[in-house]
Amino acid sequence: MTQLERLGYNVEIERYRSHYSTFDVGRVIVQHRDRYVVASETGEHLAEVTGAFRYLAESSNGFPAVGDWVAVSHHDELDMIHAVYPRKNVLTRLAVGQYGQLQPVAANLDLAFIVTAVGHDFNINRVERFVALCLAEGIRPVVLLSKIDLADTALSDDMIQQLHNRLPELTIIPFSSLNGTGYEQIRAMILPEMTCCLLGSSGVGKSTLLNRLAGAEWMKTLTISDSTQKGRHMTTHRELVVLPGGGVLIDNPGMREVGISDGGDGVEQTFREIADLVRQCRFRDCTHRHEKGCAVLQALENGDISRQAYENYLRLEREKHHYQQTLHEKRKGNKKFGKMVKQVLKDKRRFDELP
Numbered sequence: 001m002t003q004l005e006r007l008g009y010n011v012e013i014e015r016y017r018s019h020y021s022t023f024d025v026g027r028v029i030v031q032h033r034d035r036y037v038v039a040s041e042t043g044e045h046l047a048e049v050t051g052a053f054r055y056l057a058e059s060s061n062g063f064p065a066v067g068d069w070v071a072v073s074h075h076d077e078l079d080m081i082h083a084v085y086p087r088k089n090v091l092t093r094l095a096v097g098q099y100g101q102l103q104p105v106a107a108n109l110d111l112a113f114i115v116t117a118v119g120h121d122f123n124i125n126r127v128e129r130f131v132a133l134c135l136a137e138g139i140r141p142v143v144l145l146s147k148i149d150l151a152d153t154a155l156s157d158d159m160i161q162q163l164h165n166r167l168p169e170l171t172i173i174p175f176s177s178l179n180g181t182g183y184e185q186i187r188a189m190i191l192p193e194m195t196c197c198l199l200g201s202s203g204v205g206k207s208t209l210l211n212r213l214a215g216a217e218w219m220k221t222l223t224i225s226d227s228t229q230k231g232r233h234m235t236t237h238r239e240l241v242v243l244p245g246g247g248v249l250i251d252n253p254g255m256r257e258v259g260i261s262d263g264g265d266g267v268e269q270t271f272r273e274i275a276d277l278v279r280q281c282r283f284r285d286c287t288h289r290h291e292k293g294c295a296v297l298q299a300l301e302n303g304d305i306s307r308q309a310y311e312n313y314l315r316l317e318r319e320k321h322h323y324q325q326t327l328h329e330k331r332k333g334n335k336k337f338g339k340m341v342k343q344v345l346k347d348k349r350r351f352d353e354l355p
């Protein structure tokens, strides 16, 4: 296996690569402000985007995110990122201070471990929200009930039952980093060609799990500096790590804030029962709050759906709606791929002519 393949390189990426054959290809493993660490066959290098990229980013994919495949050129001082390859999917958050701008947080994911801990953190609504946004992006959600060592059997069985009731189609793995419960099952879900990520609030045990899965590789702090020693260096942790035994795992701080950005049917898929009912409401624009002939309210009254699920459904629909309103240029970048390639190559020639 080549280093690129270990990073998750596949035929899909290969297909795009021919367009960018004048560049090297790499994967973003760290993003910190306007600095990136890109891993490629030649190692791990500090990079930033070109001026032209910066200009184009406004109307396209936006800036690179961890997990992105990028077209890079290597230079003594600092590598340059010329383009982001079309994404399979992306998790985003609302950018701070810029209204309506979405900031990509992680890209090209196959599976997400949604971590919730027994005890105070246990919160099905939050799990449901993460499930909805995974399904919207075509990412397989798996629920990890962490710190299972802290709960007695009756309590943990009850929490697993609650999760099953609300999310009947999901795999739920109770686990403990302390005594190893569930660890093998989690490890077995991460296949060599897969990129996985960890979602969940602070303190639920994500880093502890990641340390265990990644071993020594992860513990190593990354110090990347340029050869000219102009102070352009960075000490950091990898946010994307290749696991021993194969597979890629992403965990970065931005993951705490990801939102339901997609116009897709993630919410409907998560709340199948409610989504089916919605179609039976008398009014097409039913808000399911007070209308006569609302099938959802009727089911709620009959006790066919739980109040918690109902309220969370409305909350997530509202969040989705809000997100959609702030979106305009979404995914245009992928559609305009051909145009983008031309622009990037033109810019490359200009770039090469620089003294």
Ligand SMILES: Nc1nc2c(ncn2[C@@H]2O[C@H](COP(=O)(O)OP(=O)(O)OP(=O)(O)O)[C@@H](O)[C@H]2O)c(=O)[nH]1
Pocket: 146, 147, 148, 149, 150, 175, 176, 177, 178, 179, 200, 201, 202, 203, 204, 205, 206, 207, 208, 209
């Ligand atoms: N009892 C118990 N404690 C755990 C387990 N896993 C982690 N912890 C403890 O929980 C605390 C938080 O764990 P972290 O792994 O840092 O949590 P995190 O989700 O990465 O938190 P952030 O980095 O803030 O997002 C630490 O004190 C861990 O030692 C577990 O399986 N059982």
Ligand SMILES: [Zn+2]
Pocket: 278, 281, 282, 286, 287, 288, 289, 291, 293, 294, 295, 296, 297
């Ligand atoms: Zn209704």
